[in-house]
Amino acid sequence: MVAFTIAITVLRKTIKLNLTFSKFAIKPILAVTMMGICSYFSYIIFSGIIAEKLATILSIVIAVIVYALAIIALKVLSKEEIEMLPGGNKIFKVLEKLKIYEKK
Numbered sequence: 001m002v003a004f005t006i007a008i009t010v011l012r013k014t015i016k017l018n019l020t021f022s023k024f025a026i027k028p029i030l031a032v033t034m035m036g037i038c039s040y041f042s043y044i045i046f047s048g049i050i051a052e053k054l055a056t057i058l059s060i061v062i063a064v065i066v067y068a069l070a071i072i073a074l075k076v077l078s079k080e081e082i083e084m085l086p087g088g089n090k091i092f093k094v095l096e097k098l099k100i101y102e103k104k
Contacts, residue, residue, distance in 0.1 A: 023076060031070035039063035072100060 008024075042062045046055035071077060072095065079101060082092045095101045 027074045027076045028071075031067055031074060031076065034070045035063045035067040038066040075101070 039059045043059040046058050082088050
């Protein structure tokens with residue numbers, strides 16, 4: 001954590017990087033917490049119903065979906081960052097139609 005703080009401080013001063021603590025720390029931690037809680041409880045539920053290996057795989061899939069939705073809902077990524085993803089233009093158009101992100 002100390003190394004991360006030093007690196008961010010140096011980057012902000014050296015290249016005038018505009019990093020907000022909320023965008024790069026609070027929101028991702030919140031998304032990870034939501035993902036962890038959902039995957040834990042989905043594993044608990046599924047392990048009593050189906051085989052444990054299958055419950056693990058299903059819980060991982062649910063965790064990925066929850067994390068992606070949390071990142072989108074918390075607006076961690078900017079328009080430019082979304083467009084850098086494979087198929088990012090299409091993803092952003094869908095997010096605009098759903099009124100999650102606004103046109104600028």
